Amino acid sequence: MDDHIHIQRTWHLTHPDGSTVDIDLWTDGYTVRVEGGDGEDGDRGQRDVDELIAKYLAAGYQRARDYTVNDPEPEPEDTPEPDADEPADRPECCPECGSAIEYQAEHADHGRSGPAWLCLGCRWGEWISR
Structure with a gap:
């Protein structure tokens, strides 16, 4: 079973050579996981996401889509x-x-x-x- 309950938002990038990169921001608002590309992860939330997207766009990737998966965790x-x-x-x-x-x-x-x-x-x- 594929469980994405911990993912808040996903960005999907594609390259003309067929490679893809998926960037996931988790519902905690901090954790960032990358599948594909260089596989780097982060813990600075949206700041990491913005830097990763800029990096991959500069490397020739294109933004295919992004979408909300789950609502963020409520603040205490x-x-x-x-x-x-x-x-x-x-x-x-x-x-x-x-x-x-x-x-x-x-x-x-x-x-x-x-x-x-x-x-x-x-x-x-x-x-x-x-």
């Missing part, structure tokens, strides 16, 4: 992992202003305390019933 989120005790029904954003929401296990306000969702922008809040 900068948001912290939720608290282990945090309820699963977290609102996606504040219903009032659209800002991010945080969980507070012990929020106190106007004589009441307990777990709550709080907006980081307008400070909207909602008590959580358990």
